[in-house]
Amino acid sequence: xxxxxxxxxxxxxxxxxxxxxxxxxxxxxxxxxxxxxxxxxxxxxxxxxxxxxxxxxxxxxxxxxxxxxxxxxxxxxxxxxxxxxxxxxxxxxxxxxxxxxxxxxxxxxxxxxxxxxxxxxxxxxxxxxxxxxxxxxxxxxxxxxxxxxxxxxxxxxxxxxxxxxxxxxxxxxxxx
Amino acid sequence: xxxxxxxxxxxxxxxxxxxxxxxxxxxxxxxxxxxxxxxxxxxxxxxxxxxxxxxxxxxxxxxxxxxxxxxxxxxxxxxxxxxxxxxxxxxxxxxxxxxxxxxxxxxxxxxxxxxxxxxxxxxxxxxxxxxxxxxxxxxxxxxxxxxxxxxxxx
Numbered sequence: 153x154x155x156x157x158x159x160x161x162x163x164x165x166x167x168x169x170x171x172x173x174x175x176x177x178x179x180x181x182x183x184x185x186x187x188x189x190x191x192x193x194x195x196x197x198x199x200x201x202x203x204x205x206x207x208x209x210x211x212x213x214x215x216x217x218x219x220x221x222x223x224x225x226x227x228x229x230x231x232x233x234x235x236x237x238x239x240x241x242x243x244x245x246x247x248x249x250x251x252x253x254x255x256x257x258x259x260x261x262x263x264x265x266x267x268x269x270x271x272x273x274x275x276x277x278x279x280x281x282x283x284x285x286x287x288x289x290x291x292x293x294x295x296x297x298x299x300x301x302x303x304x305x306x307x308x309x310x311x312x313x314x315x316x317x318x319x320x321x322x323x324x325x326x327x328x
Numbered sequence: 329x330x331x332x333x334x335x336x337x338x339x340x341x342x343x344x345x346x347x348x349x350x351x352x353x354x355x356x357x358x359x360x361x362x363x364x365x366x367x368x369x370x371x372x373x374x375x376x377x378x379x380x381x382x383x384x385x386x387x388x389x390x391x392x393x394x395x396x397x398x399x400x401x402x403x404x405x406x407x408x409x410x411x412x413x414x415x416x417x418x419x420x421x422x423x424x425x426x427x428x429x430x431x432x433x434x435x436x437x438x439x440x441x442x443x444x445x446x447x448x449x450x451x452x453x454x455x456x457x458x459x460x461x462x463x464x465x466x467x468x469x470x471x472x473x474x475x476x477x478x479x480x481x482x
Contacts, residue, residue, distance in 0.1 A: 160451060167444070182377055185421035192419075279394055286419040288377035288391055 196274030206274030212300025224262035232309035240269035
């Protein structure tokens with residue numbers, strides 16, 4: 153056998169390896185186009201009784217922010233809520249809520265029942281601001297550094313392992 | 329005039345070209361049919377992010393409806409097709425395009441299949457050439473006589 157006979161085998165093996173790795177990727181997770189960009193301009197009213205609302209400038213006032221896009225009608229939001237409550241205890245970060253296409257009364261009931269981790273909440277009734285953020289489903293969680301730049305995005309509910317495995321290290325890195 | 333149009337539609341249907349008058353049902357469409365047609369052709373090239381292999385034109389997902397509204401808004405505001413697409417790409421990345429653009433990060437995607445085809449072609453060609461049958465010289469007189477002796481049946 154000459155070495156040349158192995159070329160097709162090598163090419164096919166390489167292709168198989170690449171495709172096999174590709175099978176493991178989750179096609180539902182779309183990489184964000186906004187990483188390393190400043191947060192988009194927006195101005196949102198609050199949930200009733202939780203004044204003031206939320207404007208983009210709030211996120212560039214210094215300090216790291218976690219922006220969580222959520223809705224009371226979203227099942228996975230309920231699942232991740234305990235981890236948001238946990239994140240709210242981390243010193244030096246501000247928890248911000250973006251309430252997506254929700255009924256304010258139901259949103260308030262959700263927070264009354266499960267706890268309110270948020271310092272401020274913007275109510276995005278039409279989903280228009282979420283579009284500016286490139287949101288395509290709830291929940292999504294963004295990490296904003298002190299200058300108001302988006303440094304990370306997590307799509308889908310936060311799981312127990314995402315805090316030590318993903319968010320906390322990213323928060324530490326953003327502090328630098 | 330009306331009959332002519334009907335005839336045209338019938339002939340098109342015969343050839344499997346169904347004229348599509350409406351796909352996704354939207355309450356609000358653009359009044360100007362030229363703009364609406366343009367908006368729809370842009371929608372065809374935009375991927376619905378929650379149903380991924382459908383364009384937003386045919387998807388009934390809520391997000392697709394929101395994106396259709398935004399496309400119509402931009403078209404009505406006088407954006408060119410490319411500007412509308414750029415507006416969405418800025419927020420959702422190249423993923424939102426049904427047809428990924430050719431750039432450094434998509435080089436393997438676009439270049440891979442032709443490259444594999446060329447490599448396969450070269451391999452076949454080289455293999456074929458090496459195996460090409462040699463020209464067999466005719467039997468010499470002695471060989472022919474020998475063969476005749478071996479195959480004689482008496």
